[in-house]
Amino acid sequence: MSVATDTRDVIYDIDSVTLRFGGVTSLNNVSMKMYRGEILAVIGPNGAGKTSLFNSLTGVYTPQEGSINLAARVGDHPVSVLGQKTHVVNRLGVARTFQNIRLFPALTALENVKVGVETRQRSGPIASMLGMPWQRREERESSERAFELLHEVGLTSRANELAGSLAYGEQRRLEIARALGTNPGVILLDEPAAGTNPAEKRDLAALITKINQDDGVSVLLIEHDMKLVMSIAHRLIVLNFGQKIAEGTPEQIQKNPAVIAAYLGSSEEEAADELAHGDLPSAGPALISFDKNELSANDVTEGQA
Numbered sequence: 001m002s003v004a005t006d007t008r009d010v011i012y013d014i015d016s017v018t019l020r021f022g023g024v025t026s027l028n029n030v031s032m033k034m035y036r037g038e039i040l041a042v043i044g045p046n047g048a049g050k051t052s053l054f055n056s057l058t059g060v061y062t063p064q065e066g067s068i069n070l071a072a073r074v075g076d077h078p079v080s081v082l083g084q085k086t087h088v089v090n091r092l093g094v095a096r097t098f099q100n101i102r103l104f105p106a107l108t109a110l111e112n113v114k115v116g117v118e119t120r121q122r123s124g125p126i127a128s129m130l131g132m133p134w135q136r137r138e139e140r141e142s143s144e145r146a147f148e149l150l151h152e153v154g155l156t157s158r159a160n161e162l163a164g165s166l167a168y169g170e171q172r173r174l175e176i177a178r179a180l181g182t183n184p185g186v187i188l189l190d191e192p193a194a195g196t197n198p199a200e201k202r203d204l205a206a207l208i209t210k211i212n213q214d215d216g217v218s219v220l221l222i223e224h225d226m227k228l229v230m231s232i233a234h235r236l237i238v239l240n241f242g243q244k245i246a247e248g249t250p251e252q253i254q255k256n257p258a259v260i261a262a263y264l265g266s267s268e269e270e271a272a273d274e275l276a277h278g279d280l281p282s283a284g285p286a287l288i289s290f291d292k293n294e295l296s297a298n299d300v301t302e303g304q305a
């Protein structure tokens, strides 16, 4: 009997990860894989553990149990992320944006992107002061690359504006450009659409797809806007109370009773029953209309009590 093997190239191999803060278990025995080339979304109600997962994948937190192996760039051998510093994980090919924008507001848009690009360069402050030839070349290259990235995210006309003066959606795109400056194999986007308007969300969806398809960067995405997630993600992982409760394509996730129950705060049986009878207002495609603002943490807590 032949055994089917999965030959897809694994970027993140996460096995039985548990992360605790005192009495709170924010990740509970989570196992999952991220494959090269995919846009993988992590969804779940407030407090489900999504940011804890991102923090564990980038070296901010070290889970007490389990393993996380990373091979971010093509041809890399998997290495453990546990115990690694965040800048080391970044050098290994993982870039990230944050739920709360973390730009340098008093630097220009171009300078912000150059900060990302220059993390990959060899010149230190001494070489800069001495004006070494390679330093001058790197400076020129970093400006050119930063301009290219500003072009990619549609911000060349804002290159010399202070980051703090840009519109909210522009700041979100600038963060992505800065992250791309580090030449990552995978980019982790933590709620990139938060606070953006519908037009900005559409631009963002197009940008994420472009980064993935044209630049070959794999994308791991936390996002509460289900319409956006379902339109661009190849696959989704669903967390609830720190546990992985589902994994699949957008179509599979929208029909999954455990997922619907988690979001609605009803039991899985009720959700399955209502789904079967077609009288669940948020079942199927309607799941894509879920919005963070409609789903408070209380809704979920009450359902689980």
Ligand SMILES: Nc1ncnc2c1ncn2[C@@H]1O[C@H](COP(=O)(O)OP(=O)(O)OP(=O)(O)O)[C@@H](O)[C@H]1O
Residues within 6 Å of the ligand: 021, 024, 025, 026, 044, 045, 046, 047, 048, 049, 050, 051, 052, 053
């Ligand atoms: N540094 C920390 N110290 C203590 N508890 C934490 C810490 N970080 C996360 N938690 C707890 O872990 C649980 C998961 O939180 P996390 O922020 O990962 O959820 P989330 O899914 O990202 O939520 P949201 O959608 O609201 O951002 C929560 O109960 C949270 O209070």
